Amino acid sequence: MKRVFLITLVVLVATVMSFGQTRLSVGAKNFTEQYIVSSMISQLLENAGFRVTENFGMSSFVARSALETGQIDLYADYTGTAWPTYLGHEKMIRDPLELYNAVKAEDLENGIVWLDMANFNNTYALAVRRDFAAEHGLATLEDLAELTHEDPDLLFGVVYEFLE
Template sequence: MRKILISTLIILFGINFIYAADKVVVGAKAFTEGYVLSSMVSLLLQENGIKVEEKFGLSSFPLRKAIETGQVDAYVDYTGTAWAAYFGHTENIYDPHRLFELVAQEDLEKHDIIWLDMINFNNTYGLAVRQSFARENNINTLSDLAEYINSGKGKDIIFGVNPEYYERSDGIFAVIDTYNIDIPKNKVRTMDAGLTYGALSKGNIDVAMIYSTDAQILRFDLKILEDDKAFFPHYNPSVLVRKEVLDKYPQIREILRPLTLYLNEDIIIRLNYLVDYEGLEPKNVARNYLRGLGLIK
């Protein structure tokens, strides 16, 4: 009886091991964009015959630890997050392609984690104005804004930023210094990050700190000013895959290439908007987008 029991356990363990080895565990960061992007990863893999288990809704550091320890096989992360938060570098790399190369190289060498293609949008900080204000004053870049303010026309301009960005050494006053904007400190007001968009739309402030792929940009029809001196750090996303998994499923690279081919800032803002303000589920938004491209059935 004991031999039968042991044999049965060995068989069951073997089945479970085979099952675990024949699926890819996809993780997702716990915010709208993280859910949408990782849902695309999951759907594309499943469409191409790869079994998937989803572990969605983790914050950055637990999810990062999960891929390092093999509890998660693939998920979407950002170059700037890895460079500063995970790897602890303090030097700012302003060339997005160079930053991607450095992050990818370090992760492969130290953790056997591969970064696939860089996805073509940057979820970073930015400054925005009302579309009407930009049109009326021909302001498209931060240098244009600086020229407008320094000319005296913008002497009453009010900036709105969150308290953290007000205090940070690389925050709003570093932006002001970089672009030589002549504005007194009392013209920079602090408020919760989520409130800057509405305050800008209502005219309570004139320039707002924003996150460049936030759905509220579309909701309030705001104009992101071009960072023409490349001040803001880069947070380009990419799919991270454990090398062991990519060696087993080398087709994953081609399966997920459409994320690089078909995503950009305008598109991801619209997809985020469908979740945050139209109330659609992230997976349904991802599915509908991929179906529209003919990538899944």
Template sequence: MARTSTRTARRLAAGAAALVATGALLSGCALGTAGGYVPTGDLTGDLADFDGALDGAEITVGSKNFNENVILGKMAIILLRSAGAEVTDLTNIPGSAAARQAQTDGQIDAMWEYTGTGWITYLGEAEPIPDEQEQYEAVRDADLEQNQLVWLPPAPMNNTYAFAMNPEVTQRLGIESMSQIADLPVEERTFCVESEFTNRPDGLPGMLETYGIPLDQPDGTPESNLRTYQTGAIYDATARGECNFGEVFTTDGRILALDLTVLEDDQEYFPKYNVSLVLREETAEEHPEIKELMAPVTEELTDEVLLELNARVDVEGEEPAEVAYQWLEEQGFVESP
């Protein structure tokens, strides 16, 4: 009991120190972040040997400002604090560009990032790599060389673009893959998309071309078949049947909540967006334990897991930190002291 009490006191002190440090950092860089209470526990199961492994380490964790990335950020904070580190919480930074800049500037030591985003958006590569492992290795090697950032091994989950159908359309059309859209009558090829997706190099025009139904071509897809919405509105529009095929992200919790069916991207058109914890090289070298600490957890982060966790936040309104902790507890990675 004495050891538990000491660890609890240390966690409380670390939390207070993190709040002070966060306030000082935010006053200097004006990053809006989530902060707030993040629970911690005792590491157990596959992580039991990391109890106290990061005593004395000072680590700043960031995330972008969408719920999946915040959940993952809170998960990292829970694990690092539970291993003894003093962690500053800079999750929920508005915008990918600001979050990336904060890490390359050294304000953030650790942040979950997506392989496709790293390769295309940050490194400026025009062509994605279809194979998941090859895409990871390419972005890992290039980002280390160019920006001194270390990409840890990625999770199985792939939060990429996809198209989904509501239950009525799923039953009526009876298709499972995007290649089968070409077999449908032209009037059935209706799409709900966001405006940005119609102009992206990895967006709608290329997708329609790849699947043999090019935009405004004979026997293709008329532009009049497109319905344009804000990103968040596409899910409801698809559920209401305003189009047959709605643009979605494969780990968005609303897919479950609205009982949407995702079509297989059988031509592997869309880039791979597997998630990986990215560390500054200095942090990775000073604390090699982080890689081993995160590995068993990362391996469990599948599309199905993130769909469920995202739905609990996006749809049910739960707090990301609580959702992250409860999942870690259910998986046997942490337990309450």
């Protein structure tokens, strides 16, 4: 399960502020939730007196790279994406707070700061038509996984992070 953690991954914010510059670049990935959350971040920063440039519509890897290279100053990201995708771990941590703390600690070594968690959840789920589930005896994700071995032509519509 993925828990979303509004990051405001801001190593650079402190640096930018210390030089007196008040322009911040807010990034966003290329899906609706990201546009909404990042727009909220932009508005909060503007209300606090910052000038904001929005760089929305990036893939996960592009957003992460933009943060690492200073092309953006912050964006909302997910520990459930960071742990396996950016940090390369295969074994998932299921406890949201434990996962947050693990990602936060490891990413600090990469020069990335995760701020407090947001109070909402971005758990993925799969949906199939009722008749499809009945025809194939699907009640769990494990049932669906077995079906993928039996029917290699089965098609899924998912984002990359979910597939991983």
